[in-house]
Amino acid sequence: MNRPSAVPMLIEWERFTEENPQGDIREFASWLLTHTDPLRKDPFRKDLPARASQLLQDEPVAQAEPLMKSGMRLSEAFQENGDFLAWFFMGRLIRYVKFYTKAMMAQHGMSGPDEFLFLSLINEMDRPTKKEVCIAHASELTTGMDILRRLRTLGLIEEHADERDARSKRLTLTDKGHKTIGEVSMGLAQLQHSVLADLDPANRKHLIETLQYLNNYHFPFFKL
Template sequence: MKYGLIRQLIDYAEAYERETAHTGGAAEATNSEMVYFLAWLNERVAAEKRADQAAEGPVQSVSGAAPDTLIGKLVTYLYRYARSLTKRALTDTPLVSSDDFAYMISLMYKPLQTKVELIQYNIHEKTTGMEIIRRLIANGLVEQQNDETDKRSKRLKLTDAGVAMLHQIWPRMVQTSILIGGPLSNTEKLQLVGLMERLHQFHNPIFLSDRSESTEELVRELQKK
């Protein structure tokens, strides 16, 4: 039996652990770590192939725009497409956006989060997050209770009506997810997941920090990596 492939997989697994150790990505994905690893592996192999085939010279897209510019543009477009599709799926419900649904899903999988924890997990500014939470409470989908250790803090959980609402709209949201993935193959989806996960792990600490660093300082730090 030839063990070259096994050795290669071990090397990739070690590289994956090294790259995700400082972000906590692998630890957070305990229940789905194989999916994250496969996504990372697909992207790593594809990147190595692109590197082997790439011609020397500056990287430029077909349109002439810099890749960094196109990433920001296309991610924004994709967010807007996803938001529009989600709004259709939430017709005839008290939920007004994908953010409402995301907050409820977060509380389903991890109940009794504080307001700050829920807002940070969903990558929102405090004012925006508080507005979403107030809306969910007003609609009877989420309720709050006093924190047992910190009386100034409130913990949140879904009401029975909130759980029923999730069960009602879940099939629609699954269909929406299929539409967002569009015509991409499963392999392409895994590659995209791997890339987006890497960007998430890069941006999340910046978002959660005290934000005292300027854009120029953040770029300099990125260039050091």
């Protein structure tokens, strides 16, 4: 039985220790996730769609990242500016999600995934107020109120008087709202492309934990 060679991993370990003489195995694992590009190194992967494989063979850099005038891809040109790269790639992921879900959201009268996220939060929270939903979504109040207004116009949510505060309204889903969540959730599960791509379970868990950490770090500084 053929076993995968450990040589490539040892080579990467040598690279890592040259850059990080005091680095440990945990730091190496994180470094490995961010410094290796399996699609670029193996452009003939059989599990990639034919068109994607062709793009990787023809233009492995320019198709995925813009080329700078220096001839380097964006991640190489800005490798010392981690914040910029984080903004760039997280922004792109959000646009990919909007692209993948655009038709599905339009089918249900929604303009984008934010409206579905609001709907899902209201469904899972305990009769939240409008402000509580906006805070949960980390959305500015004016933007959040516009989204809630659209959801109400679509007949997906309804308002109820707050027994403890006459100035507030509590939100719940209508029957149509519950039905919409079920249909959209089913459609999302059948999308050809997952936002987490083909990451294995360990890498998915690592990514989610990192995103959760960043969310928990930044949330106290966020003001509505």
